[in-house]
Amino acid sequence: MAENMIQADGLVKIYKSKETEVLALQGLDLTVETGELTALIGNSGSGKSTFLNMIGGLDRPSAGSLLVGGKNLFTMTEKDLVEYKRNTVGFVWQNNGRNLLPYLSALENIMLPMHLSSTKKKREKAMELIELVGLAHKKNNHLNTMSGGEQQRIAIAIALANSPKLLLADEPTGSVDAKTADYIFDIFTELNKNGQTILIVTHDVALSKKVKRVVAIRDGKISSERILKESYADRLKEVTIDWRNEDTQEEYVILDKAGRVQIPKELLAALNLKDNKAKIELQDGKILISPPK
């Protein structure tokens, strides 16, 4: 069995200020195995970035447990956390400005965070990465002469500079055009084929339809999960498919540790309940939920 890369159990994050308390994660459970490419979707404010920031070690959880690559994000010392952020995780944001230095060349930007022993080794690794993101021909260009989409591809190379076990991306295609979004997504797919574990937050419906596993977060908890149908596994590069409207995945609800499920809104509405009571019974190996008689 593959080792778990991410193991979140009952994860809680509370943002406190003087006046208010925001419960951003409300007991989130998620397991991601090593080698998986997982997409995280959900409405704005549902807790996606909060969760990614916890995993990335940018912010500390309030309660629950979180293990990443076997490391406990709860008990980690500040010193270990610095080391963790450097070597275990790589992070790509929608707005990559904070990663990039405009007056350095693309290649220099990629070399900057590296911890390899010699400049020669750094240069070799940086060349490998810049080829991977398809920008070898622009290796000497300053970042401020490159387009937003190109900068985003460089940001991906930078995130990979120290060969992280886990690549995190928070809406990496959020501010690029559709063609660049596709290109970036292909980079992730290719990386994943070569064994890279990736967790990506995306709003892009068409792209999420091509991912093997999509988990949906609602009100700070994983509410449902979609798994790519076998029949689509080999068709992901077909350009004649209208991915946005294609029914590529099987949808499942997620039971939490206490056996609770969140009934999808439309189904709940169809039950037409007068109050919060419903009848639940086992019938032919299925659980039936119905309004009281």
Ligand SMILES: Nc1ncnc2c1ncn2[C@@H]1O[C@H](COP(=O)(O)OP(=O)(O)O)[C@@H](O)[C@H]1O
């Ligand atoms: N630093 C913060 N301080 C206070 N509240 C925050 C902070 N970051 C996020 N929140 C709140 O936590 C909730 C989840 O936010 P976020 O994780 O950014 O959602 P998403 O990425 O899914 O849009 C929202 O209600 C948001 O306003």
Ligand SMILES: [Mg+2]
């Ligand atoms: Mg967000």
